Amino acid sequence: MSAETTAVGSESRFRSFLRLGKFDVYDYYLGILIVVAAVQEVSATLVLFLLGEIAVIVAGVALDDITGFRDGSDLVNYGPDDRLRKKLRKPLVAGTLTEAEALRFAWIAATAGAVLWAMAVLTAPHRPVWAVLLLALVYAAALQYSCGLKLSYRGFQEAFLVVLGMTLVLAPYGLITGEFSGFVLVQAVLFGTGPLMFGVYSNTNDVEGDRAVGRPTVAARTSARGNAAFIGALSAGEFALAALASLTGIAPWWFALLVLPAAALRARQFHLGFAAGEIMRARRLGFTVHRLHVVLLVLANLLVVSG
Structure with a gap:
């Protein structure tokens, strides 16, 4: 029995959900530090925004994994012939989560993200239209990135990754300062x-x-x-x-x-x-x-x- 097979067998469900949500990849969340340095404050609005962005991104990457599992691309990219990629990073490929469990997790995260971002807007000292519209657009796009409209399958993958990062700096800055x-x-x-x-x-x-x-x-x-x-x-x-x-x-x-x-x-x-x-x-x-x-x-x- 290989070490990888043993690891798959011992993987806890909680750990598998953490892997599905890519909680170890926190780099998008660092944008809030840039905003805090620019506005010189930490507020409830920024905390709610950060929690919301975590939930939205978790939902997006989980849906991406579901699509990659369904279409077979993750089976190729994380299969036994590619020793540079760890199968456990893809719980559906590793078999540590079912598709139904992953889908339920994704939509719970998506709902939490919508609620948290709505609360961030409601508690913000300013609500510039451009910031609110940008948030709504990116929220919708994150959930349509790999499923539904499948934006990443229509040539928008690279552009979306940049726009998402930009939004996570621009939108909270606008909500706090009211300025561009x-x-x-x-x-x-x-x-x-x-x-x-x-x-x-x-x-x-x-x-x-x-x-x-x-x-x-x-x-x-x-x-x-x-x-x-x-x-x-x-x-x-x-x-x-x-x-x-x-x-x-x-x-x-x-x-x-x-x-x-x-x-x-x-x-x-x-x-x-x-x-x-x-x-x-x-x-x-x-x-x-x-x-x-x-x-x-x-x-x-x-x-x-x-x-």
Whole structure:
């Protein structure tokens, strides 16, 4: 009996639900730290917003797993032939949860997310229309990402990952301040590209499974060279955005210099993935790049507030 089979047999149901909700991947939730640094307060609205975003994202990733199990792509990408991926991360593939249990979990989380975000809006000192509409749009899209309209199967996967991250910074900032800020928008885009960069490296590894089920990621739609060029452009675009913001006065003049360490690490990630051929190691490095970006963005806000 293999070690993996033994692990599957001993996996608790509670642990399996944690895996289904991807609670160990907390990187989207770090956006609230950027907002707190920008508004200089922690309020009930922000706590409710954070709890709501956790519930919404948990629902979205659970529904994604259900769809990946139904169409067979997860069976390919997490099957016995791919030793770089751990089957236990996909409870339906591992057999530690049933499809009915996963579906029930997803809709409970979705309901909780709707209630918590509604409470966040109701308790907010401001309710700018753009922030409320953005929240409603992203909530609906998160639940339609892999089921229903299947946005990720219609070419919207990469765009959604960025918009979700942007919303988790822009919307709570708007609810607290009632304002729209160009500098916060730049930070929101930089924050949103972090999860995108996890996704595009995963898609590079999962290209055969995605092509088999007709999931049109950029990696699945283009050649290996075209996909590398796309990811290279995204990598360079992060720093280009920061530099442009500094040059135009949207951000302080020193902002581009502040994020240089993250840009250097992003270049290292690209080299690791496409020059060294270590795609999954490059994906893991992406988490470090994203978390470093969050630290630098929090620092930038603290510096602005302090004058």
